[in-house]
Amino acid sequence: MLDLIQNTIDGVMIGGAYALLALGFTLTFGVMRRLNLAFGAIVLCGLYAGAAAHQALGWGLLGSIAATLAVAVAAGLYVERLCFRALAESASIAAMVSSFAIWMQLEEIAALLMPRRTYAYPALSEARPWEWAGLSLRPDQLAMAAVALGAMAALGWTLRRTRFGLAARAVATAPLAARLAGIEPARIGSAMFLLACGLGGLAGALIAAVDSQVTIKFGMWAMLKGLVAMTLGGIGSIPGAVIGGLALGVIESNAQWYLGAEWRDIVAYGLLFAVLYWRRGRERPWTNS
Amino acid sequence: MLRVGDVVTAYGQLEALKGVSVAAESGKITCLLGPNGAGKTTLMMTVTGLLKPKRGSIAFEGQELVGLSPSEIVARGVALVPENRLVFPDMSVRENLEAGAYLRRKPAEIAADLDRMFERFPRLKERAGQSAGTLSGGEQQMLAVARALMSRPRLLLMDEPSLGLAPLIVEEIFRIVAELNRDGTSIFLVEQNAHMALKVAHHFYLIEQGRVTFSGSPGQLAEDEVIQRAYLGSKRG
Numbered sequence: 001m002l003d004l005i006q007n008t009i010d011g012v013m014i015g016g017a018y019a020l021l022a023l024g025f026t027l028t029f030g031v032m033r034r035l036n037l038a039f040g041a042i043v044l045c046g047l048y049a050g051a052a053a054h055q056a057l058g059w060g061l062l063g064s065i066a067a068t069l070a071v072a073v074a075a076g077l078y079v080e081r082l083c084f085r086a087l088a089e090s091a092s093i094a095a096m097v098s099s100f101a102i103w104m105q106l107e108e109i110a111a112l113l114m115p116r117r118t119y120a121y122p123a124l125s126e127a128r129p130w131e132w133a134g135l136s137l138r139p140d141q142l143a144m145a146a147v148a149l150g151a152m153a154a155l156g157w158t159l160r161r162t163r164f165g166l167a168a169r170a171v172a173t174a175p176l177a178a179r180l181a182g183i184e185p186a187r188i189g190s191a192m193f194l195l196a197c198g199l200g201g202l203a204g205a206l207i208a209a210v211d212s213q214v215t216i217k218f219g220m221w222a223m224l225k226g227l228v229a230m231t232l233g234g235i236g237s238i239p240g241a242v243i244g245g246l247a248l249g250v251i252e253s254n255a256q257w258y259l260g261a262e263w264r265d266i267v268a269y270g271l272l273f274a275v276l277y278w279r280r281g282r283e284r285p286w287t288n289s
Numbered sequence: 290m291l292r293v294g295d296v297v298t299a300y301g302q303l304e305a306l307k308g309v310s311v312a313a314e315s316g317k318i319t320c321l322l323g324p325n326g327a328g329k330t331t332l333m334m335t336v337t338g339l340l341k342p343k344r345g346s347i348a349f350e351g352q353e354l355v356g357l358s359p360s361e362i363v364a365r366g367v368a369l370v371p372e373n374r375l376v377f378p379d380m381s382v383r384e385n386l387e388a389g390a391y392l393r394r395k396p397a398e399i400a401a402d403l404d405r406m407f408e409r410f411p412r413l414k415e416r417a418g419q420s421a422g423t424l425s426g427g428e429q430q431m432l433a434v435a436r437a438l439m440s441r442p443r444l445l446l447m448d449e450p451s452l453g454l455a456p457l458i459v460e461e462i463f464r465i466v467a468e469l470n471r472d473g474t475s476i477f478l479v480e481q482n483a484h485m486a487l488k489v490a491h492h493f494y495l496i497e498q499g500r501v502t503f504s505g506s507p508g509q510l511a512e513d514e515v516i517q518r519a520y521l522g523s524k525r526g
C-alpha cells in the first residue's frame with residue numbers, strides 16, 4: 001500500500017511535465033487540426049541551448065531555462081513558417097510529413113553543433129528528499145510539479161479570460177463562425193503554435209533540470225510522452241491532456257515498481273494501443289466530452 | 290447600399306453562381322428566395338469573403354469588397370448570421386456574444402451592447418452563463434443573430450434563419466427581423482420559407498440554379514407561384 005502511494009506521488013510529479021508536453025500537441029491540434037511532429041526536436045533545440053549557455057557561459061538555472069524557452073520558441077517560429085504557414089491551404093498530411101522532415105533536420109543540426117551524447121543541465125534543486133511516514137518526496141520533483149501546475153493554471157486563465165483565448169476556442173470549435181466574427185484562424189494558429197513550443201520548452205527544461213542532464217534522445221522521448229499522454233486523455237481535449245499526462249506518470253511509475261524498469265514504457269505503449277482502439281473515431285478538438 | 294454585379298462563384302468546375310446581380314437598399318429588408326442548391330449560401334459566403342468569386346463585383350457603400358478578407362469585411366459593417374447558426378457550442382452565451390465583438394476595442398461600448406442584446410433577447414440573458422450547445426434551436430438562432438449584431442453591422446445578412454425551427458419560433462424570428470429593421474439595420478435575408486419572408490420583405494429576388502429569375506416587390510408575383518418556385522424551382526420544359 002505504501003509502495004502504491006509512493007509510486008502515485010512520483011507519478012503525479014513527472015505527470016505534470018507529461019501534461020505540458022501533451023498540451024503542446026493539443027493546443028496546435030485544436031486550432032490548426034495538425035500534428036506537429038517536429039515538437040520533440042523543437043524542445044531538444046531549446047534544451048541544447050540551455051545546456052550550452054550553462055557550460056560555455058556559466059549560466060545558472062534560471063538563465064538556462066530562459067535560453068531554453070527562447071530557443072524553443074525561435075525553433076517553433078522556423079517550423080511554423082516552413083511547414084505550417086506555407087502549407088496553410090493545403091492538406092494537413094503535407095504539413096505533418098514536412099514537420100517530420102524538419103524533426104530530422106533539427107536533430108541533425110543539434111547533433112552537429114553538440115556531438116556528445118549527454119550535456120549537463122543546471123539542477124533544479126540539490127536538497128535532500130523529505131522523509132515522512134515511510135514516504136519520500138524529492139524537492140526538485142515537487143518544484144517541477146508546482147511549476148507545471150502553475151503553467152497549466154496560467155494557460156487555463158489565458159484561454160478562459162483573454163481575448164486571444166476566446167478567439168482560440170472559437171477557432172477550435174467552429175472555424176467558419178470564427179472567421180465570420182472577424183477572427184483570423186491563421187494568426188491565432190501561429191500564436192498558439194509558438195505558445196505550445198514555449199510550454200514544451202518549459203516541460204523539457206523542468207525534466208532536464210530534475211535529471212541534471214540532457215541527451216540527444218530527449219526529442220524522441222518528449223514526442224512519445226506527449227503523444228501518449230494526449231491520446232490517453234482523448235485526443236484533442238485540453239482537460240484530457242492534463243489528465244492523460246498525470247495518468248501516464250502514475251501508470252509508468254507503478255509499472256516500473258511492480259514489473260521492473262523495462263516494463264515502464266511497454267505498459268505505457270500497450271495502454272496507448274488499447275485506448276486508440278477503444279476510442280477510435282471519437283476525437284473532438286477542445287471539447288470536454 | 291450593397292450592389293452585387295454579375296458575380297460568378299465556382300466550386301472547382303461547378304459554377305454555383307452563374308452571373309448573379311442583386312442589390313440591397315439602405316434601411317430596407319431584401320429577400321432572396323430559392324430552392325435547395327440554388328446558390329443562396331454560396332452568395333452569402335461570397336459577399337462575406339469566405340469564397341472568392343471568379344468574376345464580378347461586390348460594392349458596399351461604394352467600396353469594393355472582392356479581394357478583402359472576411360475580417361476586413363466585418364470591420365466595414367457587413368455581418369452574416371450563417372446557415373445552421375454555427376454557435377460556438379462549448380462557449381457560454383455571453384462568450385459567444387463577446388466573440389461577435391472580437392474586432393471592437395472599446396470595452397465600455399461592448400458592455401453596453403451586451404446589455405442591449407440581453408434586453409432584446411431576454412431568453413439569452415437567462416442563459417448567459419450556459420454553454421451555447423445546450424440551447425434549443427430557436428435560442429441558438431437568436432444567439433447567432435445577437436452575435437452578428439455585436440459587430441455593429443450596418444448590413445445584416447441572414448442565411449435561412451427559419452431552418453429547422455417550429456412555426457411559432459419562426460414567427461418570433463421574423464418579428465425580430467422586422468424589429469431590427471425598424472431600429473435602422475438594413476437586412477439581406479436568404480430564405481426558403483417564402484410565406485414568412487414575403488411578409489417582411491420590401492423587395493425580393495428569386496434565384497434558381499445559380500441565376501436570378503425574378504426581381505420585384507411582394508405582390509408583384511402571386512404568392513403561390515413564389516412558394517412553388519422557392520421550394521421546387523420553376524418547371525421549365
Ligand SMILES: Nc1ncnc2c1ncn2[C@@H]1O[C@H](COP(=O)(O)OP(=O)(O)OP(=O)(O)O)[C@@H](O)[C@H]1O
Pocket residue numbers: 300303305323324325326327328329330331332372481
Ligand atoms: N463545398 C462545396 N463543394 C462543391 N459544391 C458545392 C459546395 N457547396 C455547395 N455546392 C454546390 O453548389 C450549389 C449551390 O449550393 P448552395 O449551398 O449555395 O445552395 P443553397 O441555395 O444555399 O441551398 P440550401 O437551400 O440547401 O441551403 C449546389 O449545387 C451545391 O451542391
Ligand SMILES: [Mg+2]
Pocket residue numbers: 329330331372448449
Ligand atoms: Mg444554403
